[in-house]
Amino acid sequence: MMSEKFDLQRLKEVYRGFQIKYDLPSFEKLNEDFQIEKAAELETDFVLREVRRYITDKFFNYLRFIESILSPSNAPMFVFAITKTLGLKERENLIELYKKIAKVDIDLIELDIQYSEEKEANSIKKYYEMWQNIKKDFLEIVEVIKKNWDNKLEDNGKGYFG
Numbered sequence: 001m002m003s004e005k006f007d008l009q010r011l012k013e014v015y016r017g018f019q020i021k022y023d024l025p026s027f028e029k030l031n032e033d034f035q036i037e038k039a040a041e042l043e044t045d046f047v048l049r050e051v052r053r054y055i056t057d058k059f060f061n062y063l064r065f066i067e068s069i070l071s072p073s074n075a076p077m078f079v080f081a082i083t084k085t086l087g088l089k090e091r092e093n094l095i096e097l098y099k100k101i102a103k104v105d106i107d108l109i110e111l112d113i114q115y116s117e118e119k120e121a122n123s124i125k126k127y128y129e130m131w132q133n134i135k136k137d138f139l140e141i142v143e144v145i146k147k148n149w150d151n152k153l154e155d156n157g158k159g160y161f162g
Contacts, residue, residue, distance in 0.1 A: 022121035085148035
């Protein structure tokens with residue numbers, strides 16, 4: 001069991017060294033978007049790899065969400081309701097988001113095969129910037145879903161979402 005002293009404060013100190021060395025986003029900014037503080041629970045010599053994993057986990061959760069909307073055959077019922085709220089523009093935006101996030105998956109294969117501290121640091125910077133843009137696009141889509149939610153579900157009137 002890891003000592004309490006390693007925890008969050010130690011993680012922040014170790015990360016700060018990498019932040020200075022590689023000009024990375026602040027711990028606070030990354031933590032706000034990716035909950036990287038959870039890495040404090042792990043005892044690792046590869047802090048950057050763990051930070052990058054928390055970042056990419058978020059990407060993959062959104063990738064699965066987009067997949068379920070674009071191809072909802074085995075998706076939960078609420079996904080069918082969401083698909084009814086989206087127009088062509090939103091679907092095209094989701095396809096573009098999907099392509100961007102799927103490319104991250106390809107990049108990670110290389111990172112997983114051959115560890116490089118510098119490549120891990122560069123990926124953290126790249127994915128942080130990418131997320132700043134992607135989350136704006138997601139928010140626009142969420143706004144459309146919220147705006148159309150009641151109208152699209154009431155149009156059907158039969159209680160079935162499909």
